[in-house]
Amino acid sequence: MTEKRHLTTEDMSNVWKDNNNTLASGLKLDFVEHLLKQRLSQEWIDAKQRVIQIMKLDQFDNSQEIKILEIGCGLGIDLMLVAEEAIRLGKTVSIIGLDQNSTLIEEAKKLYESKKYSLSSNVSIKIIRGDILQMEFDDETFDIVRSDITLLHVDLSKALMEIKRVLKVNGRLIALESGAGDIYSSDEIMIKTYDSVLPSRRDGGTGICLQFMLPTMNFDIKGLNPIAFVQSGHYLARQDKDWIKIRGMGEILVSKSVLTEDESKDFQRRYTEVCETNQILSAFIMFIIEAVKRK
Template identity: 90%
Template structure:
């Protein structure tokens, strides 16, 4: 294989933007299916419950309306989880779900419509489409900003500036983001290809970058909560219906000039075979970072 350029995080994240969820080649990706499968994973269920606990809604005064922003709200599942926790605690909350992808916004609205009759009057949920980097909210609006696996898809510095702007003083960012991790396989050729074209993971991932960036941007990091994820090849296969994700990856690799069509096909074939024979392992760490905005 000839020397190829590495893709950037932006190359991979652009497909999530509001472009009909379609790669440049015309291959359509089903993000709804992908996110639904992700949320069924026990590791993700446990992580989401820990995020709810770290939000510490019980520490707010009962007379206060807690204002929460969920950036990259996706299917809206987390909006409902937070609402249910507020109801359990008898808290009054106003939640805004923000996402740039219109398909996911419509799905979130459908979920809310199906659940709203079970919500109490002390819970308000609003779901809107918008850009995380240019949010149309007033300064110091929110008590909590949540980000679940969202900040890796955007310019991190710009996103943090906007988050800081819309947070109240002492308001908290609670971010579930990926730290260090990698995939491992007995297929050395596939791994060599993977390492040669995908974004370098030397910076440790979004969560590690946040730990260095937040203190410089007037945040105090209150806590770091690491969660280890180990995913077998069979599990990875179960998360990728009809191999749409790896096919989408292959399309991007070709479109961006990282691999030729033949190299991309070989990479996809090897990855799929490694999953089906359980000769691959994904190992990574997620961090739940709690950080408070200083005065």
């Protein structure tokens, strides 16, 4: 295989942008199904519960309205988890969910409509579509900004500048983001292709980058909270019904002239086979980063 350029992070993240979830061939990437399946993993369930604990809503005064922004709110499931925790603790919260994908915004609104009558009067939730790189909120609005697997899809430095702007002094960023990780397989050709075409992972991923960037942007890191994830080939196969994600990736590789069509088909075939025969492992670290905005 002749040397070709890598995909960029932007190539990978553009598919999440509004109206880009259908590729040129008509192949539709079902983000709703993908996110729902992801949430079934016990590792994800545990990670989300740890995020709730690290938010420390119990440390706010009962007379205070806690203003919380969730960037990349997705299906809205985490908005409901925060609301349930606030109700449990008897806290007053105003929660805003922000996402750029209109399909996910509609799903989040459907979930809220189905749950709103079970919420207490001290909890308000608003779900809006918007760009986290240009948020339409006043400076120093929020006590907490949450980001769960969102910052890897955007320009990190620009996103952090906006987060810093909308956070109050002493406000906190709670970010669940992936760190160092890789996939491993006995199919050396598939792994060689995988390594040769994807964006460079030498920076350690978003979770690692945040640990270096936040202190330079007037944040104090209060906790890193690493969590190890190890996923088998059978698990990866269950997460990709009809191999839509791997087919979508293959199509992007061809459209960006990273692989020829034959090379892409061979890569997809090999990836599918190693998953179905359980000859692949995905191993990585997630970080729940708690950072406080300094004066």
